[in-house]
C-alpha cells in the first residue's frame with residue numbers, strides 16, 4: 001500500500017489521503033531459459049527496512065525466503081536493492097517444476113501473488129545433444145547429432161571460413177513433463193577431407209531466439225592419418241629399395257664369385273699347360289734351333305762376320 005498524503009486540490013482546502021496498492025513482481029529476464037537462473041523482482045513503493053519481507057511459492061507454495069534467509073540455499077536466494085525499492089527472488093537452475101505455479105512476494109501486510117507461466121513465447125530450451133552418431137573415417141568426418149531444443153533454432157556449421165546453414169533432417173515434437181513440447185532435431189553433415197586442409201576447426205552454433213549457443217567446436221586433425229599414409233608409403237618404398245638393392249648386391253657378389261672361380265680355374269690350367277702363344281713360341285724356338293742344326297746354317301755370330 002502506497003499512500004499519498006496531503007493531496008491538495010488547488011483553490012480548495014480539502015485534504016484527502018489517496019492510497020494505492022503498489023507491490024508487484026515481474027520476471028527480470030527476457031526469457032525463461034531451462035537450466036539457467038530466473039529472477040523475479042518484487043517492486044514495493046513503500047516498504048520500511050524493518051518490515052518483514054518474504055517470498056512464498058514454488059511447486060508446493062511454501063516459504064522460500066524470509067528477510068534474506070533461504071529455506072533452500074541451492075535453489076532460492078533473496079537479493080535486495082534498497083535504492084530501487086525492490087527485492088528479488090533468484091530461482092537457480094530453472095526447470096519445469098518451477099513453472100506454472102504461484103509465487104508471492106510480501107512486505108508486511110502487502111502481498112502480490114501471480115503464476116509464473118511457461119509460454120511458447122517466453123521459453124527457451126537451449127539445444128542439448130541427446131545422441132551423437134558422429135564418426136570420423138579416413139577421408140571424411142560425419143557429423144550426426146540428435147538434439148532437443150525449443151523453439152526451433154537456426155544452426156550453422158563454420159569451417160574453412162565458410163558458414164553452412166543447417167537443414168534439419170528430422171523434427172519430432174515430443175511431450176515432456178509439464179506437457180511442454182520440445183523439438184527433437186537431427187543434424188547431419190559430412191565434411192569431405194580431400195578438398196580441404198587436413199587440420200581445421202569445425203563449429204556448430206545454434207541460435208535460439210536471441211541466444212547463441214555453441215554446440216560443437218572441434219579441431220579435426222586428419223594430418224595424422226595422412227602422415228600415417230605417407231609413412232606407410234615411405235615404408236613400402238624403403239622396403240622395395242632395400243630388397244632391390246639387396247638382390248642387386250647378391251647378384252653382383254655371385255657374378256663376381258663366378259668370374260673369380262672361372263679365372264682361378266684358367267690360371268690353374270695355365271700353370272699346367274702353357275698357353276697357345278707360349279706353346280707356339282716354344283715350338284718356334286725349338287724349331288729354330290732344329291732348323292739351324294738341320295740346315296747347318298751359320299750361327300748368328302757367323303752371319304755377323306763379314307765374308
Ligand SMILES: *[C@@H]1O[C@H](CO)[C@@H](O)[C@H](O)[C@H]1NC(C)=O
Nearest residue numbers: 079080081082083084085086
Ligand atoms: C540497484 O539498482 C540500481 C539502479 O538500477 C543499480 O544501479 C544497482 O546496480 C542495483 N544494485 C544491485 C545490488 O543490484
Ligand SMILES: *[C@@H]1O[C@H](CO)[C@@H](O)[C@H](O)[C@H]1NC(C)=O
Nearest residue numbers: 075093094095096097098177
Ligand atoms: C527440477 O529440479 C529439482 C531440483 O532442483 C528436482 O527436484 C525436480 O525433479 C526437477 N524437475 C524436473 C521436471 O526436472
Ligand SMILES: *[C@@H]1O[C@H](CO)[C@@H](O)[C@H](O)[C@H]1NC(C)=O
Nearest residue numbers: 197199200201202217218219
Ligand atoms: C582452432 O581453434 C583454436 C581455438 O579454439 C585456435 O587456437 C586454432 O588456431 C584454430 N585452428 C585452426 C586450424 O583454425
